Amino acid sequence: DVKVTQSSRYLVKRTGEKVFLECVQDMDHENMFWYRQDPGLGLRLIYFSYDVKMKEKGDIPEGYSVSREKKERFSLILESASTNQTSMYLCASSPHGGGTDTQYFGPGTRLTVL
């Protein structure tokens, strides 16, 4: 079974803090993704990566950065957290090509910025 894990289920931070959200997948997938999910707005893509050290902006990259130094790990960084970044953050991974490109999701991190 595909397993995607996220470093924290719940996180509470203060405005202005630097926040790191970590995601690890164990299926040797090339693609990794970060989404945020908010009531009424659905899932929105923040960034994705299709290879080590490669990244692409999604729909809402402002206020976020990412890092992918190893294939299995994809980090989301909030340089200076703000209250409007309070949300559920979801990481996903998928293989590249091979006829199947289903994204598999982690359990999510509920981030609250005070």
Add this chain to the structure above:
Amino acid sequence: EDQVTQSPEALRLQEGESSSLNCSYTVSGLRGLFWYRQDPGKGPEFLFTLYSAGEEKEKERLKATLTKKESFLHITAPKPEDSATYLCAVRSNAGNMLTFGGGTRLMVKP
């Protein structure tokens, strides 16, 4: 721009009362349509991928079907444990990203 619309937004069923959830989409070349189940406070759990019109897939009480404009998730004789939000997403030939619908929140009463 790819678009996905799910209906209804919420659906209340009695246990055993079969129904269908709809996912309408517009996409420039469909590469795949995906159904996920999401329980409150958890990440989406993959259910099905459909690739071409006419394709059907089944898992327990769920069956997903696909036409050129929409997909249906049929739920036969649902149980309370089927209560969840069901998400539909599409991927076009243009890139790696999924476009998600807003989801249908299903509540099954015993």
